[in-house]
Amino acid sequence: MKTGFYHKVLSGLALAGAVLAPVAPAHAENLETEFDKAFIASPQQPAASASQPPQLQASRVQPKVLPAAQTTKRTPPASVRPYVSQRSQRSYGGELNSQVASLADDGNGRIGVAAIDLTTGQTVSVLGDTPFPLASTSKIAIAATFLEGVDQGRFSLDAQYPLMVPVKSARFSGFAAPVRPGAMLTGRQLIERSLIHSDNQATDALLAVVGGPAAVNRWIRTTGISGFRIDRDIATLVRDDGEYNPAQMIDERDSATPMAMAQLLVGLYEGRWLSTSSRGFLIATMERCLTGKRRLRGQLPSDARVAHKTGTLNNTASDVGIVRGPNGHVYAVAIYVTGQGGHAGRDAKIAAISRVIYDGYVGPDVGTYASAQR
Structure with a gap:
């Protein structure tokens, strides 16, 4: 049931006297904000305020900072390149695509959009083939990889696995940020915490069980989808966040094109790769997502059903999901936004x-719009 990667993680992580991470999930909005702000402050002075829930503050008390591997400016890897706008050379056919393109102007930060109508097959794409930071939207693929293992009898939703708790380390001080095993939770609880609360420790627990980023990439390849890759666990992604400005640079590490994500959502919703029970559990859990209330759902009618996952990192925000109108019409959508003057600007752009x-x-005219959502 446990892979070699999982055994390696556990054997190398135990620290004498380490305190187990709390089982209760942090409040969703605070956790998403934490993911957005992580390590923007000095690594030696992690932020913790009285307004944060006690369990979130406790999780930030870490052992001593490990020495940095290098102190000089890092040379960008081959996977990083400047973003060069080509909007003046692009044409967007169709009224809907043109409307979306006008909102997704890249003058204040590049924006990628892809949508697929599951009834008609009509697609919308603005920079749909350009890589954007996955951030926490990667958690959908990680959960799906675990659920495939459940379908194959390799893992279980009822078996218990340890949370992966970050150990404080300097930025770029190693290929992977150090973590330690925390509280034991069931596979079901880990997926729920990952997708509903955007819990990073639960996500890294799932990632350790399935065999790391390489295992998720192998599963993605079996779907036939290109333009999607995971390179690091969430602890490393957060620790090293902010090295490149995603509004100006394209970093192919831990990225997806909006169209690749939309295609992944369509396949999962249609049950192409998971059993009926696993597919149902995944979609139902995404419908309970508590983060990003001002993003994908922000201006939608109150009776629209949205199964989604948000993502937040330095100068970037995203929301991807399946939307079902009250008339039964279903479509997949993936929106990745950078820049826009700040967190509120990015949220507003996604909602619009x-x-x-x-x-x-x-x-x-389909749906009930609450006045508070306008």
């Missing part, structure tokens, strides 16, 4: 694009 796509696919 989401509403235009909903109106184009489902209809502007």
Whole structure:
């Protein structure tokens, strides 16, 4: 049931006298904010405020900082390149695509959008073939890889696995950020914490069980989808966040094109790669997502059903999911936004694009719009 990678992680992580991580998940909005702000402050002075829940503060008390591997400016790897706008050379056919393209202007930070209507097959794409930071939207693929293992009898939703708790280390001080085993949770609890609360420790627990990023990439290849890759666990991704500005640079590490994500969502929703029970559990859990209330759902009608996952890193925000209108119309959408002047600007851009796509696919008059959502 446990892979060699998983045994290696556990054998190398135990620290004498380490305190187990708390079982109760942090409040969703605080956790998503934590993922957005992680390591922006000095690594030697992690931020912890009285407004944070006690368990979140406790998880930030870490052992001594490990020495940095290098102190000079790092040479960008081959996977990193400047973003060069080609919007003046692009044409967007169709009224809906043109409307989305007008909202997704890259003058204040590049924006990628892809949507697929599951009824008609109509697609929307603006920079849909350009890599964007996955951030926490990668958690969908990680959960799906685990669920495939459940379907094959290699893992179990009822078996218990340890959380992976970050150990404080300097940025870029190693290929992978150090972690230690924490509290034991069932596979079901880990997926719920990962997708509902965007819990990083639960996600890295799932990642350790399946065999690391390489195992997720292997599963992605079996789907036939290209333009999607995971290179690091979440602990490393957060620790080394902010090295490159995603509004100006394209980093192919831990990235996906919006179209690749939309295709992944369509396949999962249609049950192409998972059993009926695993597919149902995944979609139902995504419908309970508590983060990103002002993003994909922000301007949608209150009776639209949204199964989604948000992502947040330095100067980037995203929301991807399956939307079902009250008339039964279903579509997949992936929106990745950088820049836009700050967190609120990125959220507002995602919400506005989401509403235009909903109106184009489902209809502007279908659904009940609450006044607070306008």
